[in-house]
Amino acid sequence: MFIHFIKKEFFHIFRDIRTMMMLLLMPVVQLIIFGFAITTEINHTPVAVLDHSNGELSRRLIAKIDGSRYFTLQEKLQHAGQLEETFRQGKAKLIAVFPSGFDNDLYHNGSADIQLLADASDPNEASTVISYAGQVIAQYVQELNTGNTLPYVIRPEVKMLYNPQLKSAYNFVPGIMGLILMLICAMMTSISIVREKEQGTMEVLLVSPARPVMIIIAKAVPYLMIAMIDVVSILLLSVFVLHVPISGSVILILLLSFVFTLSALSLGLLISSVAKTQQAAMLASGVGLMLPSILLSGLIFPVENMPWILRILSNIIPAKWFIVAIKDVMIKGLGIGAIAGECGVLLLITVILLLVSVKKFKIRVE
């Protein structure tokens, strides 16, 4: 009986080749675009300079800024009146202003000022750009001082764990995986039940002797399989195209993805059993989930930084748990012990969502 239901659902999906192709191809295309394009690396950020001092020391510093991989010198300004205009036209994100006494002060007093103006209309970008510029300047100062023999010099040695080249993809690929799986699974299932309601075929199912739980589970199984195919293709892409290696166990990653997919599917089922029309189901799953999944999952903005209310709220976003756990396995190479907690939470979320949707579903039957 149960098998028949699953078969029926499979027929539904496979008959619609266009939708099938979409479900299998969309994650692939999205991951490729985002894996390469979404980055917080600062590379060749356009910089302008206003050099009132025009001496050798300032020119050397400007060359050093231009030469670093973070910045590209876009323009040399002539007077202060051009500052505003440069920012407004978006020609530079950062403007370094050297006062007229820069060379003289640095040469004779050993100390000079430099003003760094950042376009802080995007504060995230501005603070990053300022701190990288500070680093370039600090290196320059160190070079100036190398002739001196100083007492008490502390040399910090920096080791970047797990991601020595600081590639953004290491952070974003697992995150995007969570985002795409979450949205696709929730959307797929959210309209599955409601569609039958709208088209009237639900009546047929209801008069059958199958229990509501069976009907609901049978709906989820084919989507679960599609989602797992998506997981495998995403993993292959991340290793072979985006060069994000899998440090941990592949089996563990598949297991984790399976648990996560279950939670996303049950979220979709819940939406489906509550919504009356496909339109309402899609607004809830598409509009209602897309932005929270991007912003509250830790995909782009670290959850630790958020105000406490949002940190609590983020706990109900399944993608948050998945993203933490998948990074632990995929990037850090940790074992099952490290992610048991996250898996437990995901399972708990799944059980609660399923219980609620079965309950809601029963109410509709009566």
Place this chain on the structure above:
Amino acid sequence: MSLLLVILRKEFLQIFRNKTILKMIVALPVLQLLILPWAATFEQKNITLSVVDNDHSSFSRRLTEKVTSSGFFQLTDYSVSYDQALRSVEANRANLILEIPGHFENDLVREDQSQLMLSVNAVNGQVAGLGTAYITQIIQDFNLEIIEEAGYPNASLSKINVIPQFKYNPEMNYRNYMVPGIIVLLVTLMGGMLAALNIVREKEIGTIEQINVSPIPKAVFILGKLVPFWIMGLLILSLGLLVAWVIYGLSPVGDLGVIYLFSFFYILVFSGFGLLISTYSDSQQQAMFVAFFFLIIFFLLSGLFTPVSSMPGWAQKITLLNPVRYFVDVMRLVYMKGSGLADIIPQILSVTVFAVIFNMWAILNYKKTS
């Protein structure tokens, strides 16, 4: 013309009859606008830190004190060994390990130089980069302090004082930028999704047959579909701007009228885009997936979450074909920099081109399928 009015009446009736959808159209954007802007910050004030002090000297204690009291770091624990600290990193309790070697003070005093080990959880390169920049800065300050204490003549050391200034947003308030940006996304999301589901719904229910056999010209039909979205989009926009003002105290430095003028064209882009998807799809499910596919690409490449200037060249070119990017730009220009109409003419022209293309395409394609 009167025909258009009749169609419009029917469309509006359909919208107003569906109370659930109507409630969602108001509640979803407002709710999200109240919650989400608080999430969007990179500001790292609490980078978690594990200290391994193998020296227990006065210098090592002073340095640790200086780092932990800087306000950038939050001390997770003092670990007895690097291995123990690494376990804190693995468990996501610490992001940075400061390891002070056993003869730190001794080396400094006897050999005039000493090493420190920083190990950083670099899965998130941004956090790692900023954390490293902060702590190296603190170490350098500490270093200068003890050099001066040692009586080294200050004048023979070169120093450059960096004076940072943050234009347009001196307090570095992240919400000033995120709130208008999220309004853009919500207007786009609602408009795009609703429009995408619209015609295809009539196809699925079968009512489209009736319209096809009626004498209504296709252009009038499409226009009748567009106008309600237009009004709805402007409504959602106004709702968003109101929340921005009442809750976040944000009003544009520039002219609000400029934002409305831009939106007037912008909303047409997404209703056209939605209708176009609708004409190509056989089911609401398909329409939704296609809309979702493009919208999420448009959003993540809009420059709101990660700056366009840090994207690779080809991705920057893609953003030129991304209408959302122009609206995010316009919001930033008008809200924060106070730009006027003249400054945003290129953006208006770009979205107008999109609006014309999408809507023309939708009309042409609709004819083909009927």
